[in-house]
C-alpha cells in the first residue's frame with residue numbers, strides 16, 4: 001500500500017490543483033479550471049507520451065468511438081464531423097481543445113504518479129511521480145487533487161489463461177498493444193471476444209484478411225446505426241451555426257438514449273426483440289441470431305455496442321467474417337480447438353478480451369500517514385470518497401457517453417471549490433452523517449444493474465456505495481443533469 005515518500009532530486013513544485021490524467025476527463029477538468037479560476041495554478045500529469053488517454057493508447061485497425069461525438073464531445077466545443085469518429089479524429093479534437101484554451105503549458109506527459117499523501121496539518125497533498133523516460137522521481141504539493149485517471153490499466157489488457165497458448169506459433173495480440181507492423185493481409189485471424197472492440201476490429205481486418213473469425217464465449221447486443229445523424233446532415237446543409245447543430249443533435253441523442261434506457265428497465269423483452277429483429281435483417285438468411293447475438297443478460301446490463309452502418313454484419317454477410325460461440329479447449333501451434341470439438345485454424349490471434357479495472361491509477365493513497373483502504377470507503381455522489389479530503393474523481397457513465405458525466409463532474413467540482421472559498425475552508429472531506437452510522441455498504445456496482453466482466457472481476461478492490469443519497473453513484477444522465485448542478489454541497493461534507 002502507501003509507501004513513505006522516497007527522496008527526490010528535483011525541488012518540490014506547488015500547484016493549487018493537480019490533475020492526474022490527460023485523457024478526455026483530464027483535459028475537460030483543465031478547461032473548466034481555466035474558465036472558473038484563471039488565477040489558480042494547476043498542472044496535469046499523465047504517464048503516457050501524448051494526450052488523449054484511451055484515444056492515445058488504442059491504435060488497432062479501425063479504432064473508433066462507440067458513442068456519438070455530439071455527446072462524447074464536450075458541451076463547450078461543437079463536434080463538426082460524423083457522429084462516429086476514429087481515434088485519430090478524437091485525438092485531433094482534443095488537441096484543438098488544448099490549443100484553443102492554452103492548456104498545453106499545464107500538461108506534463110511521461111509522468112506516472114505513484115503516491116499521494118494528505119497532511120491535515122498542512123492541508124495539502126504531497127504527490128510523487130516518476131518521469132517514465134528516465135525513472136527520475138518528481139514531487140509536487142497541491143491543495144486539491146483531481147483524479148482523471150480513467151477506469152482501466154493502460155499498460156496491459158486483460159487476457160485469460162488458456163491451455164496451450166504458449167504453443168501457438170503466430171502472433172497473439174491484445175488491442176491495447178497493437179504492433180505497428182502487424183499486417184493481417186491474406187491471413188486467417190481469430191478475434192477472441194464479443195465486445196465493442198471486437199466489433200470494431202473485425203470489419204477493419206476483414207477488408208484484407210483471408211478470413212476473420214469472431215470467437216466468443218457469450219454474445220453481446222449490437223445495434224447498427226448510421227455513421228452520421230440525418231439531423232446533423234440537414235442542419236449543416238442549411239448552414240445552421242455549428243454551435244446550434246451541436247446542441248440540437250446532442251439533444252436528439254439524449255432523447256434516444258433516454259428512451260433506450262427506459263425500455264431496458266420497463267420493457268426489456270420488447271427491447272431485446274427489437275434488437276434481435278434489427279440484427280436479423282442485416283445477417284444472411286438462416287443465420288442463427290439467437291445463438292450468436294442474443295445475450296443471457298438484459299439489454300443495457302452491459303453496453304449495447306454500436307455497429308456503424310452495420311459494417312460487422314456486412315462482413316459476415318459477405319463471408320469475410322464469421323461467428324463461433326463456444327469456449328476454448330486448447331491452443332495448438334496452428335489454431336484453437338473449442339470445447340465442442342471444432343478446430344479454428346489461425347495465423348494471428350487477437351485477444352479482444354477486455355480490460356483490467358484500475359483503482360485510481362494504482363496510486364498509493366495515505367491520509368495523515370495512514371494508508372487508505374478504499375474497500376472500506378463509500379462514494380460521495382460519484383465524485384469524492386468518504387474520509388479522503390480535497391480529492392475529486394471523474395467516472396463517466398457506463399451506458400451514456402462518458403463525457404456527459406465528465407462535464408457535469410467538472411462543473412460540480414468547480415462549484416465545490418467556490419463553496420470552500422465562501423466558507424473560508426482549506427479542506428473539505430466527505431463524512432458520514434450521524435444518521436448514516438448503520439448504513440449498509442453496497443458493492444461498487446450492482447450486478448443487476450450493470451454486469452460487464454471487467455467490473456465483476458475487480459469490484460472487490462473498489463470502494464462502495466451506500467443505500468441513500470449522497471452516498472450513491474451510477475445514476476443515469478437524465479437524472480444527474482438536473483440533480484448534480486443543484487446538489488447540496490453542505491450535506492455530507494465537512495469543511496475546515
Ligand SMILES: Cc1cc2nc3c(=O)[nH]c(=O)nc-3n(C[C@H](O)[C@H](O)[C@H](O)COP(=O)(O)OP(=O)(O)OC[C@H]3O[C@@H](n4cnc5c(N)ncnc54)[C@H](O)[C@@H]3O)c2cc1C
Pocket residue numbers: 020021022023024025026045046047048052053054055058064065066067068072111112113114148149150151152154197360361362363394396400401402403
Ligand atoms: C477502445 C475504447 C473505446 C471506447 N469508446 C467509448 C465511447 O465511444 N464512448 C464512451 O462513452 N466511452 C468509451 N470508452 C470508455 C473510455 O475509456 C472513456 O469514454 C474515456 O475516453 C475515458 O476518458 P478518461 O480521460 O476518463 O480516461 P482515459 O482515457 O483512460 O485516460 C486516463 C489517463 O490517465 C492517465 N493515468 C492513469 N493513471 C495514471 C497515473 N498513476 N499517473 C499518471 N497518469 C495516469 C492515463 O495514462 C491516461 O492517459 C472507450 C474505451 C475504450 C478502451
